[in-house]
Amino acid sequence: MKSRLAMQLLLAGVVLGANGAEAQLRYLCFGDSITLGNYDDEYDVGHPAHGYPGRLAGFENGANEPKRLDCPTTGCEVINKGKSGEKTPAGLTRIDNVLNNNPSDVLLLMEGTNDIFVEYDFGGDIWSKETMVFNLKQMAKKAESRGTDAVHASIIWFHPDGDHGTSKNGEVEYLRDEMQSASATENRYFVDIWNVLCPVGLDVHGDTQAECFDLHYPDVPADDDRGHPNGSGYDMVADEFYNVIVFKSPPKAPVPVSPSGSQQDSSPVFVWNRETPRAATWYQFQLENGSGTIENVWLKMPDYCVSGVCTYDPGIDLSIGSYSWRVRGRNPNDKGPWSADKSFTYPSQVFSDGFESGNTSAWSASLP
Amino acid sequence: MKVVLKSRTKIITLLGVVALTASASAAGVLQATRGGGELYAVQQRETLRIGRLEGSQDLIPIARGVSIHEIEPLGSDWLATGHHPSGDGTELLLLVGRDSSVERLPAPQVEGAKLSNQPIAMIQDGVLVGLVWAAGADMRSLAIWAAEWLHGKWGEPELVSPQGPGSQVAPRAVVLDDSSWLVVWAAFDGEDDEIVWSRRETGEWTKPSRVAEDNAVPDITPRLLSIDGGAILFWSWYDGNDYRMRSSRFLGGKWTAPKSFGEKGSLYPSVIQTADGGMLLYKTVEPASWTVLAFDSQGAPSRQAVVDSDTEDRPMVVVDAARGALLRWQGADDELDASTDRAAAWQELP
Secondary structure (H helix, E strand, C coil), X not given: CXXXXXXXXXXXXXXCCCCCCCCCCEEEEEECHHHHCCCCCXXXXXXXXXXXXXXXXXXXXXXXXXXXXXXXXXXXXXXXXXXXCCCHXXXXXXXXXXXXXXXXXXXXXXXXXXXXXXXCCCCCCXXXXXXXXXXXXXXXXXXXXXXXXXXXXXXXXXXXXXXCCCCCHHHHHHHHHHHHHHHHHXXXXXXCHHHCCCCCCCCCCCCCHHHHHHHHCCCCCCCCCCCCCCHHHHHHHHHHHHHHHHHCCCCCCXXXXXXXXXXXXXXXXXXXXXXXXXXXXXXXXXXXXXCEXXXXXXXXXXXXXXXXXXXXXXXXXXXXXXXXXXEEEEXXXXXXXXXXXXXXXXXXXXXXCCCCCCCCCCCCCXXX | CCCCCCCCEEECCCCCCCCCCCCCCCCECEXXXXXXXXXXXXXXXXXXXXXXXXXXXXXXECCCCCEEEEEEEECCEEEEEEEEEECCEEEEEEEEEECCEEEEECCCCCCCCCEEEEEEEEEECCEEEEEEEEEECCCCCCEEEEEEEECCEECCCEEEXXXXXXXXXXXXXXXXXXXXXXXXXXXXXXXXXXXXXXXXXXCEECCCEECCCCCCCCEEEEEEEEECCEEEEXXXXXXXXXXXXXXXXXXXXXXXCCEEECCEEEEEEEEEEECCEEEEEEEEEECCEEEEEEEECCCCEEEEEEEECCCCCECEEEEECCCEEEEECECCCCCECHHHCEEECCEECC
16 A cells, blocks of 8 residues: 555655654544643633644744644644544544544544543443453554554543542553553554653652642642643643654664565565564555666555565566665654665576576576 | 532432532433333432432432442332442442432442442342342453342352453343343453353353354443343444444343444443333434434334434433433533433334
8 A cells, every 4th residue: 555645745746854754744633532622721722732732733822832843834734633522432433534534644542531431430331441452453443544654642640639539540551551562563653641641750840740640630629520631731742742753763774685686486575674673664665677666655564564574565577677676664753764775687597698588497507 | 519409309418428519520321221211310429419300309428439330219219339439449339218318238248359340230020139240359350240139138249250361341130030130241252342141040150151153343331121031132342343233132041143233333322121111222423313212022123213412421311202202411510401301203113
């Protein structure tokens, strides 16, 4: 499958600058009221900086505010599709239309708080955490099937003064651990909000967990659910998304393996080793001969790679000649460098003078 | 949030609980399965509001951390089941309301279980006969338990299903016509959640088994209701792209092949027993609505009403002879009143 993002960039002839990796990208934020931005006490609903998506885009007022993706300058777009009260089984249906109506390059997925908040409480239903993990992974797969990279995120802690006290934070931690593991398995980025707002020990500002709750959750009467961040809490959420999707390195160059040298098969399968560390979610494959490009496609990593080795069968029928191929990876951060070119000839030449056009089946390459 | 006391609302004191300071936290209305759904409850953080359609409401102060899971009529009384915090775990909570008082029943306990929750009352002919619940060390290692209520005391806890390869949640149960107990729940089988069942006959539980064929997708949120000669089960399952409703009838000791129905994102089923059968209430994501499906005493669907609504909060069903099916939500102040009603005409089903 070709990457729509890569095609957009190629067709537009975009030259990426130092901060250009995120230029023109569309980020789709999907989740519940925490994505929507409820209890944001700095920017009202409708303000472009509302919630973490607005902050991630860099719409905050003031010269000294962090610009993060700086969409007003770079032209990127961050779309907020949070829905209050939504739980993952419902999100799994809603996301179809959201993805169809908002074609995007990257899906930022953070949902599950309501599943845990109301499970067997206050009239709510309960389903297993295993099902929650399934639902979130399926949402990511729906995005990837449309050519959109998916990024998972852990959900935030429940404030100890909230309805459930700390009784359900163990469930939040379990879901976080499972999604972190699933993200590694599925080769998706994982944004660990749980470990930022408000972790056991000191947070990134040096505040204790109790201080963090006081500072970054709403200062509202005790009858509130205390399940949302406040404005400064949304700052921290936006920072962590930004740190993961922007500051992580693009993948290093993969290593082509075969075909190489002489090639007997007119329909070769191409094999390369993944880069170290493995960081690419997609690979671009290019095959050329003296006349130009024969194949140029984007391949989704999980569909072509197993245990560090990728194979791709382009299904082509080679004509006689010399060929060169190369691969490179990309992830939500950026594209990586091209691998070294790998060259081969078809068919393999028995004689150095090129006498190979007849029936060579009875000839041996070894001398008597 | 300040509690608004209506003229027909009275506050019932429950001994040993904190002062009444209500708050807004409900995620939906708890409507009784039995008695035509006349009885309902809305839980707030420190208040339980219990009412009857067109009748009075009682406000019962409850301790913080208490969670009410189910409410059912017991004759003219009511029984609310739930759990309350205990140390770093939870214990079962059983409240019986009669006249102007609320009595706390003793609750069965599984020795060594840190968590006990999701209690379902076994009620036969309007009388409490037992309890089914989940208990264990954490939410992924719960076992399913039951106990008989006999002569005002709980019998020894009976193990319905030991700890499995993953979560076992959402037990639901009914007493069948032959006085046997039928229990269903969602159990993770190592790959996905399946709906499983067990039956208690002459004090012995059958080995838990799947209701339907094994699959690789979640089957969740079972709801069970008595019908003539057995029971009918509703649940949500993932069809490969969306959750849909499924139903299966338990007749002659066997489950019928499941039937799938409902629009995209059919979720959160609840059931009400009526004089001539029952009603199923469920939400659909697309189109955004809540559906009431009426079925006869054999479990065959007879008519349905669909109310447009985008909320995930479960409403209660009010049948109005003139207007069809009414759905009633909590208002802005958590009061449950007719100002939130949305009506839909019944559509007869073939």
